[in-house]
Amino acid sequence: MGPKLGLNRLFFKVEGQNPTGSFKDRGMTVAVTRAVESGAKVLVCASTGNTSASLAAYASRAGLRSAVVLPSGKVAAGKLTQAVAHGARLVRVEDNFDRALQITSKAVAISKSLYLMNSINPYRIEGQKTVAFEIFEQLGNRVPDYVVLPVGNAGNISAVWKGFSDLKKLGATKTVPRLVGVQAEGASPMVEAYRQGRAPRPWTAPETVASAIRIGTPVSWKKAMAALRGSKGEALSVSDVEIVSARRSLSASEGIFVENASATPIAALGKLKGIPKAATVVCITTGHGLKEPIPEDWSDTSPPTAKDERELVRLLA
Protein backbone atom coordinates (compact mmCIF):
# COMPACT_ATOMS: atom_id res chain seq x y z
CA MET A 1 0.00 0.00 0.00
CA GLY A 2 2.87 2.38 0.85
CA PRO A 3 4.56 2.45 -2.59
CA LYS A 4 1.18 2.99 -4.30
CA LEU A 5 0.74 6.09 -2.18
CA GLY A 6 4.31 7.22 -2.82
CA LEU A 7 5.45 6.30 0.68
CA ASN A 8 8.45 4.04 1.10
CA ARG A 9 8.18 3.75 4.86
CA LEU A 10 4.52 3.34 5.73
CA PHE A 11 3.77 1.31 8.87
CA PHE A 12 0.59 0.26 10.63
CA LYS A 13 0.43 0.00 14.40
CA VAL A 14 -2.26 -2.62 14.73
CA GLU A 15 -4.06 -1.96 17.98
CA GLY A 16 -6.70 -4.57 17.17
CA GLN A 17 -4.16 -7.06 18.55
CA ASN A 18 -4.77 -5.94 22.12
CA PRO A 19 -6.70 -8.37 24.37
CA THR A 20 -10.19 -7.01 23.64
CA GLY A 21 -9.30 -5.89 20.13
CA SER A 22 -8.73 -2.16 20.54
CA PHE A 23 -6.27 0.43 21.83
CA LYS A 24 -8.53 1.03 24.82
CA ASP A 25 -6.94 -1.87 26.71
CA ARG A 26 -3.72 0.04 27.22
CA GLY A 27 -5.39 2.66 29.35
CA MET A 28 -8.04 0.44 30.83
CA THR A 29 -5.63 -1.93 32.55
CA VAL A 30 -3.96 1.01 34.31
CA ALA A 31 -7.23 2.73 35.22
CA VAL A 32 -8.84 -0.46 36.55
CA THR A 33 -5.74 -1.19 38.63
CA ARG A 34 -5.96 2.27 40.17
CA ALA A 35 -9.71 1.85 40.69
CA VAL A 36 -9.07 -1.37 42.63
CA GLU A 37 -6.51 0.43 44.80
CA SER A 38 -8.98 3.20 45.54
CA GLY A 39 -11.65 0.72 46.69
CA ALA A 40 -14.07 1.47 43.84
CA LYS A 41 -17.05 -0.86 43.53
CA VAL A 42 -18.88 -0.07 40.29
CA LEU A 43 -16.87 1.09 37.28
CA VAL A 44 -18.87 3.03 34.71
CA CYS A 45 -18.32 4.55 31.32
CA ALA A 46 -20.26 6.04 28.46
CA SER A 47 -19.08 4.41 25.29
CA THR A 48 -19.34 4.20 21.53
CA GLY A 49 -18.44 0.52 22.09
CA ASN A 50 -14.75 -0.21 22.52
CA THR A 51 -14.40 1.38 25.94
CA SER A 52 -17.32 -0.70 27.16
CA ALA A 53 -15.77 -3.93 25.85
CA SER A 54 -12.45 -3.13 27.47
CA LEU A 55 -13.90 -1.91 30.75
CA ALA A 56 -16.14 -4.96 31.05
CA ALA A 57 -13.22 -7.34 30.47
CA TYR A 58 -10.77 -5.72 32.89
CA ALA A 59 -13.44 -5.16 35.55
CA SER A 60 -14.44 -8.82 35.41
CA ARG A 61 -10.82 -9.86 35.87
CA ALA A 62 -10.52 -7.52 38.83
CA GLY A 63 -13.72 -8.85 40.39
CA LEU A 64 -15.51 -5.50 40.12
CA ARG A 65 -18.91 -4.65 38.69
CA SER A 66 -19.03 -2.69 35.44
CA ALA A 67 -21.81 -0.66 33.89
CA VAL A 68 -21.80 0.88 30.45
CA VAL A 69 -23.97 3.65 29.08
CA LEU A 70 -24.47 3.38 25.35
CA PRO A 71 -25.89 5.74 22.75
CA SER A 72 -29.04 4.30 21.29
CA GLY A 73 -28.72 1.96 18.30
CA LYS A 74 -25.21 2.93 17.14
CA VAL A 75 -22.88 0.51 18.88
CA ALA A 76 -21.21 -2.11 16.67
CA ALA A 77 -22.51 -5.62 17.31
CA GLY A 78 -19.14 -7.16 18.23
CA LYS A 79 -18.47 -4.59 20.92
CA LEU A 80 -21.89 -5.04 22.47
CA THR A 81 -21.34 -8.80 22.50
CA GLN A 82 -18.06 -8.33 24.35
CA ALA A 83 -19.63 -6.10 27.02
CA VAL A 84 -22.40 -8.67 27.53
CA ALA A 85 -19.95 -11.60 27.62
CA HIS A 86 -17.89 -9.94 30.35
CA GLY A 87 -20.97 -9.28 32.45
CA ALA A 88 -21.38 -5.51 32.21
CA ARG A 89 -24.70 -3.94 33.06
CA LEU A 90 -25.90 -2.14 29.94
CA VAL A 91 -27.96 1.02 29.92
CA ARG A 92 -29.10 2.88 26.81
CA VAL A 93 -29.57 6.57 26.37
CA GLU A 94 -31.97 7.61 23.61
CA ASP A 95 -29.47 10.10 22.28
CA ASN A 96 -25.88 10.30 21.02
CA PHE A 97 -22.58 9.57 22.80
CA ASP A 98 -22.07 13.16 23.93
CA ARG A 99 -25.33 13.12 25.89
CA ALA A 100 -24.53 9.66 27.26
CA LEU A 101 -21.19 10.93 28.60
CA GLN A 102 -22.76 14.07 30.00
CA ILE A 103 -25.31 12.25 32.12
CA THR A 104 -22.84 9.50 33.09
CA SER A 105 -20.43 12.15 34.45
CA LYS A 106 -23.29 13.80 36.35
CA ALA A 107 -24.40 10.44 37.76
CA VAL A 108 -20.86 9.77 39.01
CA ALA A 109 -20.77 13.22 40.62
CA ILE A 110 -23.90 12.53 42.69
CA SER A 111 -23.17 8.90 43.61
CA LYS A 112 -20.76 7.47 46.17
CA SER A 113 -20.44 4.06 44.52
CA LEU A 114 -19.86 4.93 40.84
CA TYR A 115 -16.32 5.41 39.49
CA LEU A 116 -15.82 7.04 36.07
CA MET A 117 -13.69 5.18 33.53
CA ASN A 118 -13.92 7.41 30.47
CA SER A 119 -10.73 8.89 29.07
CA ILE A 120 -11.04 11.98 31.24
CA ASN A 121 -9.76 9.56 33.87
CA PRO A 122 -6.04 10.48 33.83
CA TYR A 123 -4.87 6.89 34.30
CA ARG A 124 -6.44 5.97 30.98
CA ILE A 125 -4.15 8.47 29.26
CA GLU A 126 -1.10 7.21 31.17
CA GLY A 127 -1.74 3.70 29.89
CA GLN A 128 -2.66 4.74 26.38
CA LYS A 129 0.54 6.71 25.92
CA THR A 130 2.51 3.43 25.89
CA VAL A 131 1.63 3.07 22.21
CA ALA A 132 4.12 5.87 21.57
CA PHE A 133 6.81 3.98 23.47
CA GLU A 134 6.11 0.83 21.49
CA ILE A 135 6.22 2.62 18.15
CA PHE A 136 9.55 4.16 19.18
CA GLU A 137 10.94 0.79 20.22
CA GLN A 138 9.67 -1.04 17.14
CA LEU A 139 11.26 1.53 14.84
CA GLY A 140 14.65 0.85 16.46
CA ASN A 141 14.48 3.65 19.05
CA ARG A 142 13.48 6.33 16.59
CA VAL A 143 10.37 8.43 16.36
CA PRO A 144 8.45 8.41 13.08
CA ASP A 145 8.01 11.61 11.07
CA TYR A 146 4.22 11.33 11.09
CA VAL A 147 1.68 9.51 13.21
CA VAL A 148 -1.81 9.40 11.69
CA LEU A 149 -4.74 8.41 13.89
CA PRO A 150 -8.51 8.71 14.27
CA VAL A 151 -9.96 11.30 16.62
CA GLY A 152 -13.28 11.00 18.42
CA ASN A 153 -13.39 12.19 22.00
CA ALA A 154 -9.71 13.12 21.53
CA GLY A 155 -8.28 11.11 24.43
CA ASN A 156 -6.05 8.99 22.25
CA ILE A 157 -4.34 11.80 20.37
CA SER A 158 -3.71 13.46 23.74
CA ALA A 159 -2.19 10.22 25.05
CA VAL A 160 -0.02 9.65 21.98
CA TRP A 161 1.29 13.19 22.26
CA LYS A 162 2.03 12.69 25.94
CA GLY A 163 3.98 9.53 25.14
CA PHE A 164 6.19 11.15 22.53
CA SER A 165 6.60 14.30 24.64
CA ASP A 166 7.69 12.13 27.59
CA LEU A 167 10.29 10.42 25.39
CA LYS A 168 11.66 13.83 24.46
CA LYS A 169 11.67 15.05 28.06
CA LEU A 170 13.55 11.93 29.09
CA GLY A 171 16.18 12.61 26.44
CA ALA A 172 15.39 9.46 24.42
CA THR A 173 14.74 11.56 21.32
CA LYS A 174 15.34 15.10 20.16
CA THR A 175 12.40 15.17 17.77
CA VAL A 176 8.69 14.41 17.97
CA PRO A 177 6.41 13.24 15.16
CA ARG A 178 3.83 15.40 13.49
CA LEU A 179 0.43 14.16 14.57
CA VAL A 180 -2.33 13.95 12.01
CA GLY A 181 -5.78 13.69 13.61
CA VAL A 182 -8.47 12.30 11.33
CA GLN A 183 -12.23 12.63 11.79
CA ALA A 184 -15.20 11.57 9.71
CA GLU A 185 -16.73 14.43 7.71
CA GLY A 186 -20.04 14.09 9.53
CA ALA A 187 -18.40 14.33 12.95
CA SER A 188 -15.43 16.65 12.58
CA PRO A 189 -15.62 19.43 15.19
CA MET A 190 -11.87 19.18 15.89
CA VAL A 191 -10.91 19.56 12.25
CA GLU A 192 -13.12 22.61 11.92
CA ALA A 193 -11.78 24.14 15.14
CA TYR A 194 -8.10 23.48 14.41
CA ARG A 195 -8.36 24.97 10.95
CA GLN A 196 -10.18 28.02 12.22
CA GLY A 197 -7.89 28.40 15.24
CA ARG A 198 -10.61 28.38 17.88
CA ALA A 199 -12.37 26.13 20.38
CA PRO A 200 -14.65 23.48 18.81
CA ARG A 201 -18.35 24.28 18.61
CA PRO A 202 -20.50 21.31 19.58
CA TRP A 203 -21.94 19.32 16.68
CA THR A 204 -25.35 18.29 17.91
CA ALA A 205 -26.11 15.62 15.32
CA PRO A 206 -22.82 13.87 14.40
CA GLU A 207 -23.29 11.15 11.79
CA THR A 208 -20.87 8.66 10.25
CA VAL A 209 -20.42 4.96 9.49
CA ALA A 210 -17.42 5.11 11.82
CA SER A 211 -19.59 4.65 14.90
CA ALA A 212 -16.61 4.68 17.30
CA ILE A 213 -15.88 8.31 16.45
CA ARG A 214 -19.43 9.53 16.02
CA ILE A 215 -18.80 12.27 18.56
CA GLY A 216 -19.81 15.93 18.33
CA THR A 217 -18.29 17.35 21.52
CA PRO A 218 -14.77 15.96 22.04
CA VAL A 219 -14.21 16.15 25.74
CA SER A 220 -10.38 16.24 25.55
CA TRP A 221 -10.31 18.93 22.87
CA LYS A 222 -7.92 21.24 24.76
CA LYS A 223 -5.26 18.53 25.08
CA ALA A 224 -5.83 17.49 21.47
CA MET A 225 -5.42 21.06 20.29
CA ALA A 226 -2.15 21.27 22.24
CA ALA A 227 -1.03 18.01 20.60
CA LEU A 228 -1.84 19.24 17.10
CA ARG A 229 -0.22 22.62 17.63
CA GLY A 230 2.78 21.29 19.58
CA SER A 231 3.57 18.72 16.91
CA LYS A 232 2.94 21.12 14.00
CA GLY A 233 0.35 18.59 13.02
CA GLU A 234 -2.68 18.50 10.84
CA ALA A 235 -6.38 17.73 11.20
CA LEU A 236 -8.22 16.16 8.28
CA SER A 237 -11.67 14.83 7.60
CA VAL A 238 -12.64 11.94 5.34
CA SER A 239 -16.01 10.93 3.91
CA ASP A 240 -17.88 7.75 4.77
CA VAL A 241 -17.29 6.46 1.25
CA GLU A 242 -13.54 7.03 1.66
CA ILE A 243 -13.57 5.29 5.04
CA VAL A 244 -15.29 2.16 3.78
CA SER A 245 -13.08 2.02 0.73
CA ALA A 246 -9.91 2.41 2.85
CA ARG A 247 -11.11 -0.35 5.19
CA ARG A 248 -11.56 -2.61 2.22
CA SER A 249 -8.19 -1.83 0.61
CA LEU A 250 -6.33 -2.34 3.88
CA SER A 251 -7.89 -5.79 4.27
CA ALA A 252 -7.27 -6.71 0.66
CA SER A 253 -3.72 -5.44 0.31
CA GLU A 254 -2.16 -5.69 3.77
CA GLY A 255 -4.13 -8.46 5.48
CA ILE A 256 -5.11 -6.06 8.24
CA PHE A 257 -8.79 -6.05 9.12
CA VAL A 258 -9.98 -2.97 10.96
CA GLU A 259 -13.23 -1.37 11.98
CA ASN A 260 -14.49 1.71 10.16
CA ALA A 261 -13.06 4.32 12.57
CA SER A 262 -9.63 2.70 12.29
CA ALA A 263 -9.66 3.05 8.52
CA THR A 264 -9.83 6.85 8.71
CA PRO A 265 -6.01 7.30 8.86
CA ILE A 266 -5.64 5.19 5.73
CA ALA A 267 -8.35 7.21 3.99
CA ALA A 268 -6.50 10.37 4.98
CA LEU A 269 -3.12 9.30 3.58
CA GLY A 270 -4.04 10.24 0.03
CA LYS A 271 -5.06 13.70 1.21
CA LEU A 272 -1.89 14.52 3.08
CA LYS A 273 0.13 16.91 1.02
CA GLY A 274 3.89 17.25 0.86
CA ILE A 275 5.01 14.13 2.71
CA PRO A 276 8.47 13.18 1.45
CA LYS A 277 8.73 9.69 -0.06
CA ALA A 278 11.31 8.69 2.53
CA ALA A 279 9.30 9.91 5.53
CA THR A 280 8.43 7.34 8.17
CA VAL A 281 4.66 7.36 8.53
CA VAL A 282 2.79 5.32 11.13
CA CYS A 283 -0.98 4.86 10.93
CA ILE A 284 -2.55 3.71 14.18
CA THR A 285 -5.34 1.28 13.38
CA THR A 286 -7.26 1.46 16.62
CA GLY A 287 -9.73 -1.43 16.55
CA HIS A 288 -10.24 -4.88 15.03
CA GLY A 289 -12.54 -5.38 12.05
CA LEU A 290 -14.37 -8.32 13.65
CA LYS A 291 -16.07 -5.90 15.99
CA GLU A 292 -18.07 -4.24 13.24
CA PRO A 293 -20.00 -5.92 10.43
CA ILE A 294 -18.71 -5.25 6.93
CA PRO A 295 -21.00 -3.54 4.45
CA GLU A 296 -23.20 -5.96 2.51
CA ASP A 297 -21.74 -5.07 -0.86
CA TRP A 298 -18.38 -6.51 0.17
CA SER A 299 -19.62 -9.85 1.25
CA ASP A 300 -20.42 -12.74 -1.00
CA THR A 301 -23.64 -13.71 0.73
CA SER A 302 -24.44 -16.68 -1.53
CA PRO A 303 -21.21 -18.48 -2.46
CA PRO A 304 -21.53 -21.38 -4.94
CA THR A 305 -21.73 -24.91 -3.52
CA ALA A 306 -19.39 -27.72 -4.55
CA LYS A 307 -20.62 -31.34 -4.71
CA ASP A 308 -17.24 -32.96 -5.29
CA GLU A 309 -13.52 -32.34 -5.85
CA ARG A 310 -13.94 -31.82 -9.63
CA GLU A 311 -16.46 -29.10 -9.10
CA LEU A 312 -14.25 -27.61 -6.40
CA VAL A 313 -11.31 -27.43 -8.78
CA ARG A 314 -13.51 -25.79 -11.40
CA LEU A 315 -14.67 -23.22 -8.88
CA LEU A 316 -11.31 -22.52 -7.30
CA ALA A 317 -8.60 -22.84 -9.91
Ligand SMILES: Cc1ncc(COP(=O)(O)O)c(C=O)c1O
Ligand atom coordinates in the same frame (compact mmCIF):
# COMPACT_ATOMS: atom_id res chain seq x y z
C1 LIG B 1 -11.73 2.16 17.20
C2 LIG B 1 -11.61 3.55 17.74
N1 LIG B 1 -10.82 4.40 17.10
C3 LIG B 1 -10.68 5.67 17.52
C4 LIG B 1 -11.36 6.14 18.62
C5 LIG B 1 -11.17 7.55 19.02
O1 LIG B 1 -10.43 7.69 20.19
P1 LIG B 1 -10.64 8.98 21.08
O2 LIG B 1 -12.09 8.99 21.47
O3 LIG B 1 -9.74 8.79 22.22
O4 LIG B 1 -10.31 10.13 20.21
C6 LIG B 1 -12.20 5.27 19.33
C7 LIG B 1 -12.95 5.72 20.49
O5 LIG B 1 -13.87 5.11 20.94
C8 LIG B 1 -12.32 3.94 18.89
O6 LIG B 1 -13.09 3.06 19.51
